Amino acid sequence: MPVYLHATATAVPPHTLEQKEVARNAQRLLSPRFQQFDRVAGAFETSGIERRHSVVPMSWFDSPHGWAERNACYMAGATELFVDAAQKALAGAGWLAAEVDCVVTVSSTGVATPTLEAQALGRVGFRDDVLRVPLFGLGCAGGVSGAIVARRLALSQPGAKVLVVVVEACTLSFKTENLRKADIVATVLFGDGAAALCLSTETPAGPAITLGTPHQHTWPDTLPIMGWEVEDHGLGVVFDRSIPAFVRSEFAQVAEVAQDRAGLARDGVDRFVCHPGGTRVVEALEQVLHLEQGSLDAERAVLRDHGNMSAPTVIFVLDQVLRNGQSGQMMACALGPGFSAAFLPLNVPAAAQVAA
Template sequence: MTATVKLLSLATATPPHDLAQDDVFEVAHQIFIDRFPEFVRMGPVFDHAGVRHRQIARPVEWYLQPHGWADRAAVYDEVALDLFCRAAEGALAEAGLTGADIDAIVTVSTTGVSTPSLEAKAMTRLGFRSDAARAPLFGVGCAGGATGLALAYRLAKAQPGAKVLLVCVELCSLAFHMEELSKTDIISTAIFGDGAAACVLSSEDGAQGFATVAASAEHTWAGTLGVMGWQVRDAGLGVLLDQALPPFVRREIRPVVEAMLARQGLRLEDVDRFICHPGGMKVIEALEGALGLGQGALDHEREVLADHGNMSSPTVLFILDRARRTGLPKRSVLTAMGPGFTASTVTLEAA
């Protein structure tokens, strides 16, 4: 008999330093105006990004000083680990579990490097068992919320009765650099924030959750390695982001999603709600157009983008959290895109 996997809980966490978009613009103006003349022309991106606030790992003054790999790694170790633990503790508490109940931990993070990985560093604080399986994922970027959820689902499904913890944590702000400036740096400054999200999945008989994970799928386009990723700079990781992403989404995403659904015996019309990683405002609009959702349909996506910015992998789980609190429809499809260039989907059925 095939195991049924339930989503038991979901929790989010953000760092304490809240920054309004107007303040981000003022700081960016000070930084960019003399060193990057094109900033005057690109300044309106801050108004059109759809971001009102975002939370970041350090006070804004920290980012105005030069920092190398060691400084950035130290902040990642401290702040990412704290966010990991806070999000995980929230998810465990909602599920009525402790760390000792968890059989496997999936950690998703692409904005910092930590070896041992975050779940190993959190083992004592969260009380994970010594025999818990660990699966850290690096390099999946903005797709990580869906990709990580899909992996957690497969791990739970493969071991009936298992309880799997997924934690996505990203510190996108650490990719801001004073040393080298580009158009991508300006766009990144306008949209990215920091945050974490965690959820618990279980294939235990009789498990009660807010949704059943029905299926997952993934598609990687050939010849698209340059669409999104990291540039390794002397001072740390820097964002690689193709500005032609919205047209790509508008052109490519529908047939891929249709093919993913077809393998599950579904059509677009069978999906009551798409839960999408927003990327940015133009990507939201491209998704609405490509999937025939109607302008404004991705309301939770706009709200999360406005309140937190694009946090990379946790963002789609923030959106899922809002969607479940207002009531999930019968069938929803969670989807996110990231480096590869890859689209990942997870099909959910409401409890």
């Protein structure tokens, strides 16, 4: 029984952070506190990022903030993003919120209890018996992994309408104390955003995007590569410098396994839809997947305009690929904490009637 993608949607918060302004403020705030700042400051220009969006204004970063204040900003900003992305996706699919049977919420940048879909339940209009499935800790792989979970839920209850909402407020992790190189990298890369998907086994009226057999892989003994460290002030980012090299040495073999699981030949993917963690990671993916340099154009465009938003970023890429009218056999893929990879095949016929 196939599962269909009925709609995609994206949302960003109201505050735009231009990269040049971020670089100036980082120089002012961080260089007195981090002796090696000038050695890594060039990354602001070479990151491929021109702007990102944030749940808080630029002035918020001038002052220190503790856990409670950061999480309060997360709760407020992430709830607004959830509502925006969910409503856009439902409108695109032609669904009423009261028709949704299951909501999968993916987020790893704050703590929400009750969870975000409960915070937004009345505003969006979900039923009081909607199945709530919150997922935490998936990081950058969360967009693909959340869609994989949603696909399985749709298969378990044929005809059910499943909404996936992926929300991250990465910018709230910015700090000025106990700095490490990873904190500077996060300041260069991170943005906030949300994305949503509508999935069901119900056949759309026209040509339909179908989701194939997914694959997830976790490499053993790789926990320190990526994640969060819980610190007194909030969440501290973990980015190991080995990530691009790790992608070059390990990713291709796992991608081949994912294609095998999906019943695809080695040359059976017309378009890889990748999470653009950074320019070096995008270049490494093009290399190991034997793609023409520069072919991951939508990935670079999303990185340029939104930065690395963690989990929703890959759905931003998918949304843009669909809006560009591309079709064929695709494979969404992302890397995240664990260290792990997630793959989800999508077959996109020409003129597929998905609302993107």
